[in-house]
Structure formats: structure tokens, C-alpha cells
Amino acid sequence: MSAFLVENAPVIAVAVSLLSLVFSFYLIRYILRQDPGNEEVQQLSRSIQEGARTFMGREFQYLALFGVVVAVLLFLMPKTGLPTTVGFVVGTIASGLAGWIGMWIATKSNGRTAHAAQHSFSKALNIAYSGGATMGFTVVGMGLLGLSLVYLGFPEHSHAWLGYAFGSSAVALFLRVGGGIYTKSADVGADVVGKVEAGIPEDDPRNPGVIADNVGDNVGDVAGMGSDLYESYVSAIAATMFLGKEIDFTSTFPNLGYEELGLKLAFLLGVAGILASIIGYFFVSAEEGGDVSYEQQAANARSALNRGTTVANVLAGGLIIGVIVLVIPGGASAAEVISDAQAGLDVRWALFLAMLTGLVTGVIIGKATEYYTSENSPVKSIASAAQTGAATTIIEGLGTGLLSTVVPALAVGAATIFAFYLGGLFGIALASLGMLVTLGVVLSTDAYGPITDNAQGISEMAGLGTAVRERCEALDSVGNTTAAIGKGFAIGSAALAALAWLATYFSEAAAQNLLSLEAGVNLMNPAVLVGILLGAMITFYLASIGIHAISRGAASVVTEVRRQFDEIEGVRSGDTTPDYTTCVDIATSAALREMMIPGIVVLVAPVLVGVLPGLGVEALAGLLTGVLVTGFLTAIFMSNAGGAWDNAKKYIESGVHGGKGGKAHAASVVGDTVGDPLKDTAGPSLNVLIKLMGKVAVIFLPLFAYLVG
Amino acid sequence: MSAFLVENAPVIAVAVSLLSLVFSFYLIRYILRQDPGNEEVQQLSRSIQEGARTFMGREFQYLALFGVVVAVLLFLMPKTGLPTTVGFVVGTIASGLAGWIGMWIATKSNGRTAHAAQHSFSKALNIAYSGGATMGFTVVGMGLLGLSLVYLGFPEHSHAWLGYAFGSSAVALFLRVGGGIYTKSADVGADVVGKVEAGIPEDDPRNPGVIADNVGDNVGDVAGMGSDLYESYVSAIAATMFLGKEIDFTSTFPNLGYEELGLKLAFLLGVAGILASIIGYFFVSAEEGGDVSYEQQAANARSALNRGTTVANVLAGGLIIGVIVLVIPGGASAAEVISDAQAGLDVRWALFLAMLTGLVTGVIIGKATEYYTSENSPVKSIASAAQTGAATTIIEGLGTGLLSTVVPALAVGAATIFAFYLGGLFGIALASLGMLVTLGVVLSTDAYGPITDNAQGISEMAGLGTAVRERCEALDSVGNTTAAIGKGFAIGSAALAALAWLATYFSEAAAQNLLSLEAGVNLMNPAVLVGILLGAMITFYLASIGIHAISRGAASVVTEVRRQFDEIEGVRSGDTTPDYTTCVDIATSAALREMMIPGIVVLVAPVLVGVLPGLGVEALAGLLTGVLVTGFLTAIFMSNAGGAWDNAKKYIESGVHGGKGGKAHAASVVGDTVGDPLKDTAGPSLNVLIKLMGKVAVIFLPLFAYLVG
Secondary structure, three states, rough: HHHHHHOOOOOOOHHHHHHHHHHHHHHHHHHHHOOOHHHHHHHHHHHHHHHHHHHHHHHHHHHHHHHHHHHHHOOOOOOOOHHHHHHHHHHHHHHHHHHHHHHHHHHHHHHHHHHHOOOOHHHHHHHHHHHHHHHHHHHHHHHHHHHHHEEEEEEOOHHHHHHHHHHHHHHHHHHHHHHHHHHHHHHHHHHHHHHHHHHOOOOOOOOOOOHHHHHHHHHHHHHHHHHHHHHHHHHHHHHHHHHHOOOHHHHOOOOOOOOOHHHHHHHHHHHHHHHHHHHHOOOOOOOOOOOOOHHHHHHHHHHHHHHHHHHHHHHHHHHHHHHHHOOOOOOOEEEHOOOOOOOOEEEEHHHHHHHHHHHHHHHHHHHHHHHOOOOOOHHHHHHHHHHHOOOHHHHHHHHHHHHOOHHHHHHHHHHHHHHHHHHHHHHHHHHHHHHOOOOHHHHHHHHHHHHHHHHHHHHHHHHOHHHHHHHHHHHHHHHHHHHHHHHHHHHHHHHHHHHHHHHHHHHHHHHOOOOOOOOOOOOOOOOHHHHHHHHHHHHHHHHHHHHHHHHHHHHHHHHHHHHHHHHOOOOOOOOOOOHHHHHHHHHHHHHHHHHHHHHHHHHHHHHHHHHOOOHHOOOOHHHHHHHHHHHHHHHHHHHHHHHHHHHHHHHHHOHHHHHHHHHHHHHHHHHHHHHHHHHHHHHHHHHHHHHHHHHHHOOOOHHHHHHHO | HHHHHHHHHHHHHHHHHHHHHHHHHHHHHHHHHOOOOOOOHHHHHHHHHHHHHHHHHHHHHHHHHHHHHHHHHHHOOOOHHHHHHHHHHHHHHHHHHHHHHHHHHHHHHHHHHHHHOOOOOOHHHHHHHHHHHHHHHHHHEEEEEEEHHHHHHOOOHHHHHHHHHHHHHHHHHHHHHHHHHHHHHHHHHHHHHHHHOOOOOOOOOOOOOHHHHHHHHHHHHHHOOOOOOHHHHHHHHHHHHHOOOOOHHHHHHOOOOOOOOHHHHHHHHHHHHHHHHHHHHHOOOOOOOOOOOHHHHHHHHHHHHHHHHHHHHHHHHHHHHHHHHHHHOOOOOOHHHOOOOOOEEEHHHHHHHHHHOOOOOOHHHHHHHHHHHHHHHHHHHHHHHHHOOHHHHHHHHHHHHHHHHHHHHHHHHHHHHHHHHHHHHHHHHHHHHHHHOOOOHHHHHHHHHHHHHHHHHHHHHHHOOHHHHHHHHHHHHHHHHHHHHEEEEEEEEHHHHHHHHHHHHHHHHHHOOOOOOOOOEOOHHHHHHHHHHHHHHHHHHHHHHHHHHHHHHHHHHHHHHHHHHOOOOOOOOOOOOOOHHHHHHHHHHHHHHHOOHHHHHHHHHHHHHHHHOOOOOOHHHHHHHHHHHHHHHHHHHHHHHHHHHHHHHHHHOOOOOOOOOOOOEEEEEEHHHHHHHHHHHHHHHHHHHHHHHHHHHOOOOHHHHHHOO
16 A cells, blocks of 8 residues: 555646546536626626736736746756756646636636625625635646656656746746736726826726726736745645655665655645645535625635635645555654654654644744734724824834734744754755645635625626625625735745745755755855845845836826827717727736846846855855845735735724724825735735745756856 | 054054044034024023933933943853953943033034024034034044053953943944934924924924924934944954954964064054044135035035045055054965965955955945935935825835845945955954944044034024024035935944954854854754844844834823923913923933833844754854844835935925925825834844844853853
8 A cells, every 4th residue: 555655656646636627627617607697797707808818818928938938048957958948848838727727717707706696695605715716726736737747757857846846936927926016007007097087986997997907806816826826836845855855764664665755755745635625625615694694694604714724734634644654664763764854753743743833834924914914903003003194104004014024934933943853854845835735725715805806896897786795895805814814825835935945955956066965055154144145135126126116017007098098089988998908918018027127137146146256056045045034024024014004994994093084094095005016016026036046046056066067 | 663563552542542532622622612602592502402411311321220230141151251341331331421422512512503604604514513523533532442441451351342342332222222212202202292283383492392302313313323333333343353363473474573463453453544534634624615605615515524534534545554564564365374364365455455345335335325315316206206195105215225225235245255255254354444444534424414403403493594594504415415325334334343243253153162163154054044034033023113112202202292281381382491301301211111122132132042942053143144134234225215205305395396385295294204213213223233133142152152061
């Protein structure tokens, strides 16, 4: 049994990831069978779908161009050229496909959710959650499937898996960074001309930018978030494979009977997580409310969603213990089996606890995020500061955002030390996998939020009436809590995944004789210190680029919306449908233009630091550390400050401090507007960038070895 | 000659620092001989003096308490107890005295400057500049004098010098961190009740908080800035002594004829800098303008101030070359003489170039600060963003602040690598000394600004008329350019000084066998990585504390100002002089209360990290690195964002985008208000904290050795 499991682990992984994909096809069929609603809803849905297609089309056009250039460069690398390139191409396609499917089904679900909300709360919830789950199971299915196939194709070439992970980074770069810029450019651009200049309400179909804005919600929270977590997921498995293959289990267990146990373990753990997630899905059933209020129904639904995640996590824990007990013989301590581990604990328990460490870290970061961004004392302080104006609102929010980094930093710090103690560098990779192994069900809940958000927008634009709007709002409120936790989860998983890449970098550099694992990377070498400084600076620089990009991107949209109002007859009066697609196209082009510089910086900086005289491989380790540490904290700061301002505004709108329309509300709107580019563009971009740099560093190690040799 | 110089270097240092102090007494006499102005000016001046006395008195009361506690703790340290304690006590007294004198003379100069401005522009400038120079020469005089005396008292105990430097940190903690909180609490508190609630103009004598606010200008920019730079200056010399004593010149130059050359060099370089600064002072002569406009006179004065600094720097360069050539024999390369240096260059040139590196870095950071905060394209972009409201103003400013870290980070990075290449860790200490050696004249110019600022306030409150106000404004404009450069200089010097302490930490930990200089501090040790993460987190945490402290501090002032308006008859109408002193006292108490937590964190965190299981001496190196890197960048971000918002407001007030009172102006006021706590409290506090942590780490090394051993 155990020999069968280990030897066929990649094949089992192929089978289970296909199962995950089949499951998501089943969900897609369920959604498509639902009533798409009346003509107006369908028309709006179609506009959003067309806009999403335009956005994705243009993104992928440039992604393809970028992919070809990168593929050629990778192919030219000494020794590792071919496998890296094949892995990269497969990874880009798999990740791109997952993003496409996620976006497509989200735009199919929102109109149907709005329509279903006319008749049944639980039906609407089911459709929205199924839309999210399609994304979730497509992501983990594609992620594990591609990685297994690439491994089966190149079992001896670790650079093939690396290339695969790098491909998912490329897609995340376009959908998370580019998508983040797109979202806010469209949002701000549409608002400036619509609300401020033309004086028409938000989400008014007369505004040529309104569809671009609606598409943006899907781009940021579905495609962006999805590709980000896809990358983290693939990173966690690939890093576990990398670090697992270095462990020689057979020296401690000579009668083991199978090889590459550490590496194969990565596949089996991924399999356990997917199976647990699928089962978890079926525990999310929304009961028909009957007589109870929407609030009560929403509360029921919320606990149903939580139940799914909890069941999946507990089940995954059980399956993981089962896998570990089956394939790893007991009786030896972690320190005996793994050269850099220190724990005297049985290796089975040590590895399980390392994974658990990651899971607990994820929960702590999520809860901390929820505390600082939900209706608790920090948000209430911001709302209270809003009474004395915009300046105090901003100051209070900045202070809150900075303060909110403390607990996550302590959690990640403790996890790092603990996981390393338990399993060495491999333990760190396992911690990141522990956090991400049930991504299927976690992402289902995350992607549910934006679908209900869009459904609410459609119900408003199509004038479905107050009752439907209220039902959609209740649906949306379910998503809000999980969304806050989801944001923290995305940042935390990015940090752990980046940490796993740093561990991989150390291990691979040592394997290529560029570093000695014993002598290590000396912090007293000023090049290392300067590397850390440059890494921290790059974080600040990329954040500034993300912030500035919005101003320029929005300006392009403003020009186009103004042009349509002025030049196309009937748009202003509502007699002619505006040219929504051109607005989407222009916002997309602006986003692609603005992501050029951060993209180039992230790809070129590690290579430059690696080859420049006076710097080198050790300085590059410093650079990765600096980027990781400050990128992680800055992402939390920006995400939580933005979230806190957002909810302070909502809190005031609930009737406190003068309520909507009062002076405090005006100040809170300023806070919310300042927070938007921080939480939706600059912050999330850092997730992708800290992971990407680690991969670039590992990929280019052969080049550094070639130059040194 | 050379043997005489080296052997008597500390005595020469005593003599020259006494000369510096005599020079500042001469300046004090000059100022006190000037006409203190009419009764109203004198009355206001007296109120400010009394307020300053109240502030300083209360600060020193707590400082004394804090000092006694710390002295007792230091005394209990194994082995190094007595010398550290003596050094600490002397250092605290010397630094406190310098701060007291600086504050006192600043409050004596401002009324006299205002009075002189009634008759002569150049006379007013002379008084203000002499006031600044009193501060400058007291600081360098006291700094070098105390350090030399402590060395003469304990020539064998390096911990005595360390204790001395630590004493200056304690004072900086109270005057820069506490003072920063005081300044903004008083400012915001006075404005909230005065301008917003009571509707009386700024700087109105009826406002009970107005003197607290005026005292605050002196606290922040004179006492705070002075104590910060005092600490950097002492740090640079002390670190040079520490790292210099490790260099064995006699092994390369057996016929040298004198010992401890590296250590003694620190004194001689300090002496060269003071002499050059004193001579530089005499090149700052403001010619009587005659018929030319105030603007023209201001421009003349500005170039006179710059001339002083330039002359002092060139002269210092010449003197330093002279000293080096006299005391270090040529003919051996830096790499031969200094074990961790790499340069093949003659050691004389290498050491001079290392110092020059620091000076150039200071200039680059100053110029970058000037670019981002003066009327250039970044400030104009913020002003232009103000046209679309407060939110865009804030976003643009945040982006600018983050972007402004790039050049300083590159400059410090290059300087670190270059200085280490030239002179090893000793080279890094020399770089920080190179930046600070002419502090006497640099600080003169820095402290000139707030004096003219206060003079302007007094002329307004005393109603001296438009002509005088214009003259004072012209005087003030001279200070503004130099102030921007000065702020960058303070941050840059703090970074280099902190770097020098990090180098000292490495060197001392190695000397005490807690680290091996060869094996070093391994970044692949997760404890080190976690140390860096914790360091970065502490920076964010301290920044959040600094920001939040203002809200609470201001609230205390608001309550007191309201009480006086309500309870004391005649205050509102102006018939009774308000109780200014109580407001000062309350703001000071609030500041002291608010600085408790950051003070404790900075003192306790390094010790905790050093002794906690799983962390330790290597993790502490990581902590120092994390704090240094992110503290440096965050200080620049906050200082420059604040400066840019400030000047965007001034730019709009000059008549652009609707000028004063327009919508853009209102938005720019929000930006300025947000920037205030960043640039005047949170940012500058980080300067002190990054230097302080390095010292705490070195001081507690014997404790760690004791625990390990």
C-alpha cells in the first residue's frame, strides 16, 4: 500500500486533480442550467461578459508576447534551458486557463444570482457559492494537474517544476498587478466623470465607464485573487518538492523500499487537501429560510460557509496524518532524518506539526485582519476621528494600518522558527503547504464575495426592486467577513510561499556550490546588508509605482468617458448605449502600460544583484530577504488601512456620527478613496512580487554558476 | 610632531572642544547684548522662555528619574558596570546641558531678531544665525569634550565611551521623541480649540495654547534636531574609536612609535572638523543690503550660509588629509593594514576616501530631500492633485514619499559597500564621521531656521507691522531651503551612525567570542531572518505609536484650553492673560506619558531577542539590521511626504490653482495636516530609535556572554 502510494504519487495526483476539474465542470453545468433572468439582466450580464472578454483578451495578448520573450530567454539558460521552458509554457497556459474559466463563470453566475434572488435566498446563495467553487476547484485542479504532468515529463529536472511555478507567476503578474491597476483606474475614472462631472449616480448604465468598473470587480477579486492564490498554491507544492528531494530518508530507513519520499510526499499532501476540500463543499448547504429574516438567513449561510472550511481542514488533517503514517516509518526523530532539523520528536509528528504551524499562522493572520478591518475598536476610532475631518481620518487609518502588522509579523516569525526547528528548510515549505492545502474550499468562499457584489450591482442597474436589493445585500454581507479573512490569507500565504522560495534558493545555491550551507550567507558581509536595504527599497518603490499608476490610468479612462459624452449623441440622455468595450480596452491598455516598469524591475533586479561586482549570490539572498520582510509588512499595512477606512465609512453609513451625508461621512469617504489604491492595487501587487523575485533568483542560479565558473 | 599629535590626541580634543565652547559663549554674549525690543516683544519672549523652561524642566525631571534607573541597571552589568555607568551619567549631563543651552539661547534670540528686523535685515540675520551657531558649537564642543574626558578617565574601558554615547541617546529619546509628540500635540490642540472652535486666528495671544505651540517650534527644531544630531555626532566618533582600536597599525608599520592609532585618529578627525567649522562661521557675513529688495537680500544671505558650509567642508577635507598624512605612514595598502578592508589603494587615501564617501552620501540625501520637498515637479503634482480633492492629494503625497526613498537607499547602499571595501568595518565608521565632522557649522544653519520662524511669530503677535513681517518672512525663506536639506542630513547621518553601531556590534560580539567574524551571522539561520522581520515590524509599530500619540496628546491640550476659556474670566475677551504655563505643562506630561511605550520597546526588545531561546546574538544582529533598513526608509518616506504636502500647500498659497481659500487649498491643508505627525513626530523619532537599539545591543553583550558562558 505505502509503496504503491509513493511510487504512483504523481499519477494519483493526476487522477485526483482531474477529479477536481470534473467537479468544477459539474458545477459549471449546474450554473449554466439556471435561469439567466429577464432581458435587461441578460443584457447587462452580456455587457459585463463582453467587457471581461475584452480585458482578458488584451491581457492574454500581452501575456503571450511576454511569455514568448521569457520562454526564449529561459531556453538560452545554460543546462536547464529546455525543461524550464517547457515547464514555464505549460504553467502559463494552465494558470491562464484557470483564470479565464474563473472570470467566465463569475460573469455567468452574477446575473443568475440576481435573478434567483427574486425568488429564493438560498437558491441565490447556492449559485453564487457554486460560482466561487468553480474557481476554487479549477485552480487547485489545474495547479496540481500541470505540476504532476510536468514532473512525469521531466522527473529528473527540478527546473521544469520551477518553470511551471514561474509560469503561474507570469499570469499572476498580469492578472493581479495589471488587474489591480485596471480595477482602480476604471473605478476612479468612471466615478470622476460620472458622479463628479456629469452628476449621474454610481452604477448608472448611461456612464460609458460603468461596465469597465463592473468588470473590474471581477478582475480584482476573482481573476486577481485567484491567480495570486494559484501561484501561492503551486509555489508551496513545488518548493516542497524541491526541498523534499534533498532529504535522504533511506539513510535512516534502509528498508524503506521506495525513493524520493520527500518529493513524492508533496503530491500526496496535495491530493489529501483536494479530497478534503471536495467533501467540505458538500457541507455548505444553505437551508431555505422560511419565515426567518434575511439577516438570520445570512447568519445561517455564513455559518454554513464556515462549516465547509472547518470540515475540509479537519478532514485534511486526518488524511495528512494517514498519509504520513502510511508512507514514513516511525521510530526516528526529525533531527535524525532531516539534516537541518533540530526536533527530537518523531519525524512523522514533526512533519505534521510543521504543516499545522502553517495552518495556524493562516488562521491568526486572518483573524488579525478581521479584527483590524471589521467593526471593532480600530474601525470605530477611525469613524470617530472622521468627526474632526479628513486629516484626522487619514492619520488614524495610517496608524491603524501600521499597528496591524504586529500580530502577523509575530505569527510568521514564530512559524518560521518553529517549522524550521521541526523540519529544517523542508519544514518551512511544509508550513506554507499546510496553509494552502485546502485552497479549493477556501478560494470557493473568497470568490463567492465578488459574485454577490456584482449581483447586487446588476439588480440595481436592472431595477429589480428593493426586496431583491435587500436580499442581495444580505448575500453580500455573508461574503464581507470571509473576504476580510481571505485578504489576510492571501498575504500570509504569499509570505510563507516567498519564504519557501527563499529556502529553495538557499538549498539550490548550495547544491550548485554557489553557497555553503554551513558557512551560509553572512550578514556581516556588507553586500548582504546592502541587498536587504535594496530589497526594502524595491518594496517602497513598487508600492509608489502602484499608487501613481492609478492616477495616470484613471486619467486615460476620464478622457475616453468625456469623449463619449461629448461626441456620441444620445449617450448623456440614455437613448444610445455607450461604447462600453472601448472603455474596458482603454483601461486595460493603461494597466498594461503601467505594469511594465514594476514587471521589469522584479525580473531584472534579482539578476542584476546576482551578477554585479561587489554584490552577487549572497547579496541576492539579502535582496530576497529585504523584499520578503518589507513586502509582507507593507502589504498588510496597506490592505488593512484600506479595509479599515472602507468599514469606517460603512459604519458611519449605518447611522453613527451623523450618518450618510454628514460631515463625518464626507471625511470617511476621503479615507475610503485613499485606501482603495492601497488595498486593491499596491498592497496585493506586493504579494505577487515577493513570490516572483524568489523564483527569478532560483531560475537564474545556473547563470550565476556559469559566470562564476 | 606626529607622535605628539597621536599621543596627546585626547588632550588636544579637550582643548579644541573647550575652544568651541568658548566660541559659543562669545556668541551668547553677542546675542544678549542686543536690544530685547519693546515691552510687548519682551513680554512674549518671556512667556516663550518660561514655557520652554517648564517644558525642559519637566522633561529633565523624568529624564533624571529614567537616568537613575538606567544607571543602576548598567551598574549591575557583569564586568563593565562602573565605566558604563560613569560614561552614561556624564553623557546624559553633557547632552542635556547642550540641549538646555540651545533652547535657552533660541528663546533669547527670537525676540531680538524680531526687534532687529525693524531696523536692519542683515542685523536680524546675524542675530538669528548666531543663535543657531551657539547651538552648533555647544553641541560639537560638549560632544567631543565629554567623550575625551571619559576616555582620559577610562582609557582601557571601551564601555565607558559606549555609556557616554548611550547617555546622549537617552537625552535624544526625551527631546526628539518626547519633544516630537509635545510639539504636535500642542500645535494640533491649540488649533482645534482656537481656530476651529473659538474662531480666533492662529498665533493669537488670547489662546491659552499659543505659547505651548510656540515653545513647540523650538522644541522640535532646536532641542529635538540638536539632540538627534548630537547623538549621531557622538555615535560617529565613539564607533570610530571602537573599531579603530581593533586595527593593529604596528604590525604593518613596526617603526610607528605610537599605539592605538586608529582610536586616536577619531579624536584628531573631530578636532579637524571643529576647527574647520569655526573658520567656516566667519565666512557667513550678511552684507547690508542697501537699496536691493528683501528677496535679493535673502538670496545673498542664503549664498552666505552656503558659503560657510562649503568653506568648512573644504577646509575640513584639507585638515583631514593633513592629519592622515602626518600620523599614518604611507606605502602600505588598506588591505595590508586593515584585516577586513579589500582596497589595494594606499591606506592613507583609502581612509580619506571612506570619510569622503560619507560626506558625499550626506550631500546626495540632502539634495534628494530638497528635490522631493521643494517646488519641483513632485510638489507641483501634489498641488495639481489637490484640485480633485483631499483624497487625491493624500494619494499623490504617499506615492511621492515612497518614491523618494530610492535615491537615498542607493546612496547609502553604495556608500556601505565602498566604505567597507576601503576600510572594512572601520571604513563604515569613518564614513559616518565624514558626514558629521563639520556638524558645528551644519547645525548652525539648521537651528537658524526655527529662530527666524519664531521671530516671525513674535512680530505678528506683537503687531510690529507689515514691513517687519515681510523682512522676517524673507529671513525665514532663507532657512526653509537649508531646513529641507537639514532634515535629510539628520536621517542620513542617523542611518550611517546606526550602521556604525551595527559594525561595532559585530566587532564587539566577535571580541567577546559570541560570534565568529569568519563564520559570521548566517542569514540561512531562521532566527536571523526572524530577527530582521521583527526589526521591520518594530519600525512599523513605533511609527504607529508616534502617529497615535498625537491624537491623545492633542486631546489633553484641547481639554485644558477649553477649561481656561470656560472657567477663567476675561481669557476669551483678551482682558486676562491666559495661563500659558499650564498648557505647556499638560502637553509635556502627555508627551512623557506617550513616549513610555516606544522607550520601553526600544530598550527591552534587543535584550529580549538577545536572551530568548530560539533567538540570541545572531537574531539580534538581524533585529538591528531590520530596524536600521526599514527605519531609515520609513523616516525618509514620512519626512519627505510631510515636507512635500507642506510645500504643495505653500505653492498653492502663492496663487496657483485658485490660491489661498480655494478648493485646492482646502485639500492641500488636509495634506499638510496629515503630513505633520509624519514629518515632525513619527519620522524623526525613528532616527533616534535606530541608533539607540544598536547601542543597547552592544551594551548588553556582556550580559549575553555571561548567560551563554
